Amino acid sequence: MSDDLFSFSSKDTPIVSGHPTTPDEEESFFSLRPESFADYVGQKETVETLQIAIEAAKKRDEPIEHVLFHGPPGLGKTTLAHIIAKEMGGELTITSGPALEKGGDLVGLLTNLQQGDILFIDEIHRIPKAVEEFLYPAMEDFSIDIVFDKGVHARSHRFRLNRFILIGATTRIGLLSAPLRDRFGMFRTLDFYDTDDLQRIARRSAALLNTPLTPEGARALAMRSRGTPRILNRLLKRVRDYAEVRADGVLTDEVVERALALEGVDCLGLTNLDRAFLKTIIDYYRGGPVGIEAIAATLQEETDTLVDVVEPYLLKIGFLIRTSSGRKVSQDACRHLGYAVQGKLF
Numbered sequence: 331m332s333d334d335l336f337s338f339s340s341k342d343t344p345i346v347s348g349h350p351t352t353p354d355e356e357e358s359f360f361s362l363r364p365e366s367f368a369d370y371v372g373q374k375e376t377v378e379t380l381q382i383a384i385e386a387a388k389k390r391d392e393p394i395e396h397v398l399f400h401g402p403p404g405l406g407k408t409t410l411a412h413i414i415a416k417e418m419g420g421e422l423t424i425t426s427g428p429a430l431e432k433g434g435d436l437v438g439l440l441t442n443l444q445q446g447d448i449l450f451i452d453e454i455h456r457i458p459k460a461v462e463e464f465l466y467p468a469m470e471d472f473s474i475d476i477v478f479d480k481g482v483h484a485r486s487h488r489f490r491l492n493r494f495i496l497i498g499a500t501t502r503i504g505l506l507s508a509p510l511r512d513r514f515g516m517f518r519t520l521d522f523y524d525t526d527d528l529q530r531i532a533r534r535s536a537a538l539l540n541t542p543l544t545p546e547g548a549r550a551l552a553m554r555s556r557g558t559p560r561i562l563n564r565l566l567k568r569v570r571d572y573a574e575v576r577a578d579g580v581l582t583d584e585v586v587e588r589a590l591a592l593e594g595v596d597c598l599g600l601t602n603l604d605r606a607f608l609k610t611i612i613d614y615y616r617g618g619p620v621g622i623e624a625i626a627a628t629l630q631e632e633t634d635t636l637v638d639v640v641e642p643y644l645l646k647i648g649f650l651i652r653t654s655s656g657r658k659v660s661q662d663a664c665r666h667l668g669y670a671v672q673g674k675l676f
């Protein structure tokens with residue numbers, strides 16, 4: 331086992347984790363965020379479903395139904411919420427499951443919404459149960475029941491809300507309760523982007539940043555972005571810095587490769603954490619199957635980070651296999667990492 335296996339963690343490589351590390355960073359990406367469906371690359375079926383729903387709702391002069399987006403971080407869920415709000419002409423209020431600690435937090439937000447406004451709840455699977463119960467009547471009947479006093483004096487009062495649109499986003503659909511899931515009229519899973527779409531995003535972002543990018547450079551970036559626009563935009567900025575300091579400012583495939591090698595990003599876009607994850611399974615657990623908790627403990631990483639950020643892409647490219655008895659590494663992954671694969675190793 332290599333010595334460097336434990337010398338890093340996802341905290342050392344924020345550049346490639348799917349989540350924005352700071353609000354400022356998210357802010358600085360704001361200009362790269364597409365503001366209309368025309369600029370939103372890929373996810374064709376989701377875009378079409380939404381466009382149809384929006385056009386139909388506008389004809390009837392009513393808001394669209396509640397929408398639930400599911401998918402790994404950085405694929406464009408928040409971006410879609412912004413675009414929907416713009417198309418529908420409503421105000422967008424953004425919150426997240428963990429930020430809604432008490433029922434009162436949600437009631438405050440709901441009662442401030444006007445007809446056609448949008449409430450976006452990120453990480454909706456992390457909403458506390460007590461708060462979730464306020465959401466049911468709010469979503470279904472546009473009303474909330476508030477109970478005053480306790481015991482025999484308890485009285486319930488029903489408040490009417492304006493007809494709003496709830497947009498929920500989650501990285502873990504399995505953790506969402508069935509009653510909540512069923513109250514969304516539309517449910518879309520966002521998938522990883524293919525290289526063509528990522529190249530398109532690279533060209534668009536490079537143009538917005540005024541950075542020269544060759545077609546080969548765009549392809550090299552796309553291949554290293556783990557199917558994720560947010561990662562692509564981050565890597566693009568790192569490569570731009572490198573090109574301006576160590577090259578002539580033009581983002582060619584060679585410059586992309588050199589710059590990203592420095593960041594620990596390999597030709598498939600795998601990061602130090604991805605490789606450490608796979609190597610742990612191979613070196614400590616003979617390739618698996620092994621439970622995620624055991625991997626997390628060995629790597630000293632959060633289980634959630636591994637499940638939300640690391641695993642989805644490794645599963646997608648077939649480097650990781652999930653079985654009923656745990657995670658297994660594939661032979662392709664072993665080959666990529668330079669392990670000898672003899673016959674049936676695992």
Ligand SMILES: Nc1ncnc2c1ncn2[C@@H]1O[C@H](COP(=O)(O)OP(=O)(O)OP(=O)(O)O)[C@@H](O)[C@H]1O
Pocket residue numbers: 348349350359360362363364369370371372373402403404405406407408409410452499501531559560563
């Ligand atoms: N379809 C797209 N076309 C072009 N750029 C995109 C697209 N989707 C996302 N992006 C870019 O990627 C960034 C991240 O997208 P977004 O914040 O919407 O991801 P998310 O799915 O909400 O992630 P999280 O789960 O971490 O909240 C955006 O700021 C935008 O620049």
Ligand SMILES: [Mg+2]
Pocket residue numbers: 407408409452499
């Ligand atoms: Mg988001």
